[in-house]
Amino acid sequence: MPELLIELLTEEIPARMQARAAEDLCRLAAGAFAPLIQGPPRGFHGPRRIGLVAEMALSAETPAREExxxxxxxxxxxxxxxxxxxxxxxxxxxxxxxxxxxxxPGETVTAEALLHRALPELLWSFPWPKSMRWGLSHFTWVRPLQRILCLLDGRPVPVALARGEDAAHGIVAGAETEGHRVHAPGSFAVASAADHAARLRERFVILDAAERAAMIREGVARLAAAEGLEVVPDEGLLAEVAGLVEWPVPLLGSIDDAFMDLPAEVMRTSMRVNQRYFALRRPDGRPANRFALVANIAAADGGRALVAGNERVLRARLSDARFFWDQDRKHRLEEFLPKLDGVTFHAKLGTQGQRVERIARLAGYLAPMVGADPALAERAARLCKADLASGMVGEFPELQGIMGGHYARHQGEDPRVAEAIAQHYRPLGPNDDVPREPVAVAVALADKLDQLAGFFAVGEKPTGSGDPYALRRAGIGVVRIIRENGLRLPLAPVLTHALLGDVSARPVDLTHSLLASIAATLMLPLVKLEAALEAAGAAPRPLEAEFPFDAAEINREVRGFLLDRLRVQLRAEGLRHDVVAAATGEDDDITRILARAEALKSLVESDTGANLLSAWKRAQNILRAEEKKDGPHDGPVEEAALAAPEEQALNAALAKAEAESRACLAREDFAGAMAALAALRAPTDAFFEKILVNDPAFRKNRLRLLSRLRAAMDAVADLSKIEA
Incomplete structure (x- = not known):
């Protein structure tokens, strides 16, 4: 099959845009060249180029169609x-x-004609996140486009980029590309995709991004190991650096000992954010006074001048970090708090200062539920956002929370308070650990639950196309913290507290409307009156004081949102979606839901469980039909009217199973409850095989018996969700 090779050579493309651009190019080409292209295109990307390789027929007959x-x-x-x-x-x-x-009518489409027609249109409409114009043309690209390589079956296709009246952009595709700017400047022709990759390698360009990343990973690790060190893992930085260099040359530099007393996170962040350096550490985890950089040239002096220059730059960067570190430690965290009153968290949710007060109240409420000291939880929550006003976090927002933990330790706070401040944003991603210490757990949950309650209350809910406030991440964090710590945390009362505060502590007569009336009479802004009452201990200021909302409805929505995150996790772990739905039901205790799901999974995967569920569905179908006539049939079974041995046996088995199941459910032994129900299989099978339920003489009592069977099973899980 003939081969199509397209390469778009530009000035340097931002690393964060390269992979997505190659994907977009392949996707758009697959659509634009659909009549002839065979199979999905294979993309490539680098600092100066994106492109694709695909198999493409030279011509094809298109079918007739009607309009x-x-x-x-x-x-x-x-x-x-x-x-x-x-x-x-x-x-x-x-x-x-x-x-x-x-x-x-159908027509013969040739590949060359299709490329001439479709490729310019594809390039003119390419979806770069940001683009620019240059010269006199209206054509836009991420950076000035310098050359187009277009080969079909080894022959260049001279596609012209200019279209219509916009003829100023005179690029015409050909068979030439360019190598490394320094080591192999100038253009050269290629004959195929394999020749393209090979000849670029000869000219100091590694075309494949994954190969560049592997060269960087292995090269830096080798240099570090030679000095008895290891690289701090950072896949995001690795991918970015692989997008900055065409010919990776790893080098090691030194960090002045004068900076080694800075927190490791500060040094790593400064090196990563400002210079794209890799941090190294000793085998015991302590930071090393060495760093790794990746050059884009193989220097004649082995990189000594490059290393010396980068060391000078790093000294300046770390000197800045040293200044912020020293200045911030002159203040206690409490001294930063007044500044938060001037920082808007959200237009409808007030300032960061107001949010801190809500988090502190909620953390104190949660503390006994997670085994934490309420006073320490409130203290940590009150200080957890203080570092947002610090110089270091102003320079490096990535360090929020982490710096607060360092400053808390510096000023002598309880170690549990410092740990809670440092960890309250966790987990930040799927591979990030969750807080484990109870005070940290209480503060992390309070932070995320306040975020969810607040944004849902003001109508800022995630949609299919966007989640600007990262509420899905917050929801997943809540679920993971509860799951991985095995917490017993019913969500409804916790969310009520997040939304309404401590209702029992509020003066009954100081409602929002009454406060508004008093404020108007005194000619005071409502917010000042509420703040004065709160300062006097007379009026806590919950979320509802900021704006009106239906607390019960918001509570229900947030619980549903959190349980949806749990369902997504369980399905990703391989649990059947119907088992997940049946185990969840109306419950909002995540730990209990997990235990029920595991027990239900074991039941439905067994032959006994499958037959028992079949019997439940049969009973449900009969009851649904009969209850439309004269139901419900949920009264007590008249044992004296049980004439047949099969119905007597089922009634006796139900009595025993109900007692055992209730006892198991009381101690949340769902596996035991399921096992007790499994014992009903044989008598249920016999009942349906021998008994005519709608016998007029016994119908009412037999329907009650089936209703009792259904209720016994529904008490364990919502079996209506289980699919056959």
């Missing part, structure tokens, strides 16, 4: 517009079912 036009008798303007759109004449139309229809 329905206006109705017969439609105005002439509509008909003229349709003909103009399709470049057709009136005699080419046929009448069919009241409409004029244009029958387009």
């Amino acid at each position: 329905r036009g206006p109705r017969i008798g439609a105005p002439e303007q509509a008909l003229a517009g349709f003909l103009r759109k399709h470049e057709a004449r009136r005699e080419m139309l046929v009448e069919r079912n009241g409409f004029l229809v244009l029958v387009k």
Whole structure:
């Protein structure tokens, strides 16, 4: 099959855009060249180029197709517009079912003609996140486009980028590309994709991004190991650096000992954010006074001048970090708090200072539930956002929370308070650990639950196309903290507290409307009156004081959102979606839901469980039909009216199973409850095999027996969700 090779050579493309651009190019090409392209294109990307390789037929016959036009008798303007759109004449139309229809015959499409027609349009409409214009053309690209390589079956296809009246951009595709700017400047021709990659390698360009990343990973690790060190893992930085260099040359530099007393996170962040350096550490985890950089050239002096220059730059960067570190430690965290009153968290949710007060109240409420000291939890929560006003976090926002923990330790706070401040944003991603210490758990949960409650209350909920406030991440964090710490935390009362505060502590007569009336009478802003009352200990200021909302509805929505995150996790772990739905039901205790799901999974995967569920569905179908006539049939079973041995046996088995199941459920032994129900299989099978439920003489009592069977099983899980 003939091969298509396209390469777009530009000035340096931002590393964060390269991989997505290569994906977009492949996706758009697959659509634009659909009649001829065979299989998905394979993309490549680097600092100066994106491109693709694909198999492509040289020509193909397209099938005939029809285009329905206006109705017969439609105005002439509509008909003229349709003909103009399709470049057709009136005699080419046929009448069919009241409409004029244009029958387009099949045609032979050649690859070269398709490229000439479709490739310029693809490039003109390419979806870069940001783009620019240069020269006199209206063409836009992420950076000035310098050259187009387009080879089909080894021959160049001279596609012209200019279109219409915009002829200023004179690039015409050819067979040439360019190597490394320094080591191999100038253009050269290639004959195929394999030749392209090989000849670029000869000219100091590694085309494949994964290969560049592997060279960097292995090269830096080798240099570090030679000095008895190891690289601090950072896949994000690795991918970025692989997008900055065409010919990776790892080098090691030194850090002045004067900076080694800075927190490791400060040094790593400064090196990563400002210079794209890799941090190294000793085998015991302590930071090493060495760093790794990746050059884009193989210098004649082995990189000594490059290393010396980068060491000078790093000294300046770390000197800045040293200044912020020293200045921030002159203040206690409490001294930063007043500044938070001037920082808006959200227009409808007040300032960061107001949010801190809500988090502190909620952390104190949560503390006993997670085994934490309420006073320490409130203290940590009150200080957890203080470092947002510090100089270091102002310079490096990535260090928020982490610096607060360092400053808390410096000023002598309880180690549990410092740990809670440092960890309250966790988990930040799927591979990040969750807080384990109870005080840290209480503060992390309070932070995330306040975030969820607040944004749901003001209507800022995630949508299918966006989640600007990272609420899904917050929800997943709540679920992971509860799961991985095995917490017993019913969500409904916790969210009520997040939304309404401690209702029992509020003066009954100081409602929001009454406060507003008092404020108007005194000619005071409402917020000042509420703040004064709160300062006097008379009026806590919950979320509802900021704006009106339906607390019960928001509570329900947030619980549903959190349980949806749990369901997504369980399905990703391989649990059947119907088992997840059945185990969740109306419960909001995540730990209990997990235990029920595991027990239900074991039941439905067994032959006994499958047959028992079949019996439940049969009972449910009978009851649903009969209850429409004269139901419900949930009264007590009259044992004296149980005439047949099979119904007597089922009734006796139900009595035993109900007692055992209730006892198991009381101690949340869901596996035991399921096992007790599994014992009903044999008597249930016999009942349905021998008994006519709708026998007029026994119908009412037998329906009650089936209702009892259904209720016993529904008490364990919502079996209506289980699919056959």
